[in-house]
Amino acid sequence: MKSSRLLPIIIMLCLTGLGIFVGVNTIINAKNKRPPISPKPNEIVEVSPAAVKEETQSGTVAVLRGIDRVNNKIGVYLAGxxxxxxYSYDLATSVKSKNDRELVMPELPLGSIINIEVNEDTGMLSKVAVNKEAWDYQGVKNLQIDEVLSKMTIGETNFMYDAGLTVISGNDNVSLRNIEPAKDVLEVRGLGEKIFSLSVTRGHGVLEFADYDDFLGGSIEIGYDVFDDIAENMKYVLKEGQYKVILKKDNLTVNKVVDIKRDRTEVLRLSGYTAEMTKTSKVTFSLSPSSASISIDGKEVDVSKTIELNYGEYLVKVKADGYVGWESVVTISKPKTVMSIALAMKKEKAEEEKKDDGMAEPSTDVEKTDDDSEETGISETPTEDDEDKEIKVRTDSTKNIFFRKPVGATISFDGRVIGDAPCEMTKVTGEHEITLKMDGYETQTYTINIEDDGEDAVFSFPDMIREKQ
Incomplete structure (x- = not known):
């Protein structure tokens, strides 16, 4: 009798306990399965190495830091x-772009976020692919860097970074301290809310001065960037490129053109300049074609008039429709100067002229001047004999020219076969003709200009066009 009274109570307690267990378990599961909260604007979101692996395609996430073409190795930073x-690679290593296009290893830009797979038997890389979920911001200026919070800001968006951040300048890995946000143009790569690498696409250098006591208290202009008083221990951080520098003090004026190179210091020495540098030259112009326009230090000049320029160096650019543009640093150092500049026709225009006239336009002779004047000029159509005199060519045995694309095309350099792309050769500066040939495709010819800038030159030409059947 007593047992029959306790039985309903026991059943009730069991049901209550079961209900509590189910309810708690439901709450826990709902909490674990709920979608992640979207970050608020300007909020820093922590991205763990484990999350990086889970959210991307197969393979280990890494940042490309270097390519050793001689020993077929790549240096990477493993994010996880x-x-x-x-790692070593060979011809069997598959290398793919973000859209699965086949590449060769040298085509991968340093700083790329990649996924790598290694053959366990050989220890060689079996697959390298640009991470499909990685983002890439190009042309970034005025990047805000907070080293205390390990935070960077692009526009109004915040990103985090860590000690593994890869910073590339040219072909070198450098410190974050090398970045000058107000001067440098950057390519920024990352995953989610985290920045993995910075690549400097246009860097900065430093301009210093020496032996300029006679100019103290005067004024200085550097391009359109600096207008300042001349003082002791002057030093300016400038974007890489050429700048016109003007220093003035009483009757003393100096005009110089300086070439600022990335991560280098250029020292402008003024010990050899005296008051005679304030002399001026009367400059006249003879341009071919007559429709050509000329600018000096970035300002267009009326070629129908004689102008006066102080002795010194000037950035001169000439251009005309249908002609190859010309630019150079010109030194003015005599009382009279004739700038006689004849532009070379672009290939398409020259062919049209031949069809219309049945002959090529003759070259322009350089006018003779007396001892008190000088002439600056280039020939419009140099002959085979004087071509080396008219085009400045220099071999730089420490640097190379790399031809990356189109892969498989036979590359000829000024008529000499170099090899099938990707291929390379010792750097030769100046203007050159590149011919691309491949069975089943139309032959392509390009004119390139190799600058004497102390850097490797890299060319990737457009895909070739199939021959019409």
């Missing part, structure tokens, strides 16, 4: 393991 290492 937070360490730097290197």
């Amino acid at each position: 393991e937070m360490r730097e290492t290197s």
Whole structure:
């Protein structure tokens, strides 16, 4: 009798306990399955190495830090393991772009976020692919860097970074301290809310001065960037490129053109300049074609008039429709100067002229001047004999020219076969003709200009066009 009274109570307690267990379990599961909260604007979101692996395609996430073409190795930073290492590759290694296009290893830009797979038997890389979920912002200026909070801001959006951040300038890995946000133009790569690499696409250098006591208290102009008083220990951080520098003090004026190179210091020495540098030259112009326009230090000049320029160096540019543009640093150092500049026709226009006239336009002779004047000029159509005199060519044995694309095309350099792309050769500066040939495709010819800038030159030409059947 007593048992029959306790039985309903026991059943009730069991049901209550079961209900509590189910309810708690439901709450826990709902909490674990709920979607992640979207970040608020300007909020820093922590991205763990584990999350990086889960949210991307197969393979280990890494940042490309270097390519050793001689030993067929790449240096990488492993994002998940937070360490730097290197791997070997060979012809069997598959290399793909973000859209699965086949590449060769040298085509991968340093700083790329990649996924790598290693053959366990050989230890060689079996697959390298640009991470499909990685983003890439180009032309970034005025990047805001907060080293205390390990935060960077692009526009109004905040991103985090860590000690594994890869910073590339040219072909070198550099420190974040090398970045000058107000001067440098950057390419920024990352995943989610985290920045993995910065690549400097246009850097900065430093301009210093020496032996300029006679100019103290005067004024200085550097391009359109600096207008300042001349003082002791002057030093300016400038974007890489050429600048016109003007220093003035009483009757003393100096005009110089300086070439600021990335991560280098240029020292402008003024010990050899005296008051005679204030002399002026009367400059006249003879341009071919007559429709050509000329600018000096960025300002267009009326070629129908004689102008006066102080002795010194000037950035001169000439251009005309249908002709190859010309630019150079010109030194003015005599009382009279004739700038006689004849532009070369672009290939298409020259062919049209031949069809219309049945002959090529003759070259323009350089006018003779007396001892008190000088002439600056180039020939419009140099002959085979004087071509080396008219075009400045220099071999730089320490640097190379790389031809990356189109892969498989036979590359000829000024008529000499170099090899099938990707291929390379010792750097030769100046203007050159590149011919691309491949079975089943139309032959393509390009004219390139190799600058004497102390850097490797890299060319990737458009895909070739199939021959019409």
